[in-house]
Amino acid sequence: MDLSTILSRVQFAFTVGYHYIFPQITMGLAFLIVLLKTLYLIKKDERYNISARFWAKIFATSFVLGVVTGIPMEFQFGTNWARFSAYAGDIIAQTLAMEGAFAFFLESAFLGVFLFGEKVFGQKVHWLAAVMVWLGTWASGAFIVASNAWMQHPVGYTIVGNRLHISNYWEVLLNPWIFPQYLHTMSGAVVTGAFIMAGLGAYYLLARSHVDYGRIFVTLGVIVGLIASVIQLYPSGDLEGQQVAKYQPVKLAAFEGLFHTEQGAGIVILGQPNTATGQLDNPLIVPKVLSFLTYRRWEAVVKGLDAFPPNQRPDSIELLYYSYHIMVGLGTFFIPIMGVACLLWLWKRRLFTTRWMLWILMLATPFPVIANTAGWFTTELGRQPWIIYGLLPTAQGSSANLSAGNVLFTLLGFAGMYLLLGLLYVVLSVTEALKGPESGEGEEAEVAEEGGLPGLATGTVAEG
Template structure:
């Protein structure tokens, strides 16, 4: 693999890892906003609607930064991966175009109504706008996942003159790979949004600010976060693992550090892969569990990397192994954290006064971002050395006219621009919104409305 291709892979990994920090939060917050608005319509308690306004501002800023950082992703198909685009563009372009034409348009249009149409259109239309924003964000994620699912498990195509052509449109849209990946991705996004909301509420409780709102944030974050964390493990994680075993056994072997085929294979808790010698150093293994989880039989045979030619092994086995174990390890901790927090909440609402648990919730806020990033690294590293699994190798998909210097220059440029965007985002969300809190934001939002009402009554 030449230097230009390696740098193109590095650039794509950097831009998508940075970009996905924002969509995972918006997809998670969209569901929480819908729940908050529904609670307001059912109870008519203003604290819920105030919470919608507060988190709506964070959602809007995150959405905008997500859009900006996402634009370079699709351009790279033409600039850095021209041979792949020429080979499979007839298929990939379909789902990517649907994401832009339908899902992105839907969420963008109704986001405007959500932000600016509440007073003029009423509360029920405002709820509907939030529902459509949630639907749009999840549909957008669904079409992107459909594109990635095809690269993981190509279906519905014919090969003619060295190019792929779509032969079954519905096979692409209903690729069996999509549902488990969609469930896993969306539950991961909800975990991110829930931990973000619960962490903010925990901070307010620890600092004795905005107590009434803080209780709402912690309660909703913990309950939804616990449900999403369980779904992340089962059924979505289980379905993901089983389809990997069926369609990408080399990925499964590398993820688990299984260098040799075993009957009754165990699952690795801790260990360091030694790829040069084909072994795990200092392993702690639970016997036979991997065989059972994969094939529902304690003595089932699980193929190791030695069962496949070396040129079909993932390129960076070590990084894939550690990414997978970081994701699984953090996911286990998420269930434990939210489970304990939920029990404290049930027990006479002791959660709100249990400072050690509030500290854990607050400090755990960044970890779902890390877990989701590790999950995407696992997905993409495990597909290697294929850019379209079994059809086109990554080394054959890059642009041949692009020099390594060109790629390095743009990579440095992206890093600089994204650094500035990150600083701006921190200022707007952390300093201007979260630091001031929901009460200040609500008062600022209501002040123009009150002034307008006074003007209508002749005070001005």
């Protein structure tokens, strides 16, 4: 693999990794905003409505950054991966175009209605707009996952000359790889949104500021976060593991640092893969668990890396191994964090005054983002050395006439631009969070509900 291709991989990894910070926030918050708006319509408590509008501002900021950082990724298919685009563009372009034509426009159009149309259309249409934004964000995720799933497990194609063509459109859209990956991706996004909401609520309670809203944010974030974290482990994580074992067993071996085929293979808790010696250093292994999790039999044979030719193995086993274990390790810890928080909430609402737990919730806020990013690195590194699994090697998918200097120049440019965008995002989000939900809501609180029932004035909400 030449230097230009390596740098193109680094550039795409950087731009995708940075970009995905924002979609996971919007996909997670969109669902939580619908819950807040629904609670408002049920309870007629203006605090829930104010909360929904507050989080919509954070959502909108994340949405804009997601759009801006997503555009360069699609251009890279032409600039850095021209041979891949020529070979598989007939298939990949379909799902990417559907994402832009349907999901993105649905999401962006109704986001405008939700942000600016409450007074004009009333509360029921405002709730409908929140639902449509949520559906748009999740539909967008579905089409992107469908594109990636096809690259992981290509189906519904024919080879004509030097290009792939769709032979069965529905087979592409109903690829068996999609559902486990989509469920895992969406539940991971909800975990991110829930931790962000709970973390900000915990900050408000610790700072004794916007206390009523802090309680709402912590309560909703913890309950939804616990459910989503459990789904991440089972069924979505379990389904993902089984399909990897079925379709990409070499990826599974690299996940676990399993250098040699074993009967009754154990699952690795700790250890460092040593590719030079072909073993794990300082391993801590639970016997036979990997065999049971993948094949439902304690004595099942699990193929190791030695069962595959060297040119069929992932080219960065160490990075893949650590990315996988960061994802799994953090995801496992999310369950007890949210579980203990839920127990404290159920026990006479002690969560609101248990400062050590509030500190944990606040400090844990960024870790779902790290876990989700590590998860995508795991997915993509494990597919190597293929850009389309089993069909097109990565080394044959890059642009033929692109020099390493060109790629390095654009990589440095993206790094500088994304640094400025990141600083802008942090300033805007932190400023909005410090102002709190009640800031500027005096006029909005007077919005009359459909049917003529006035909303509760913000000033009547008691703090403390």
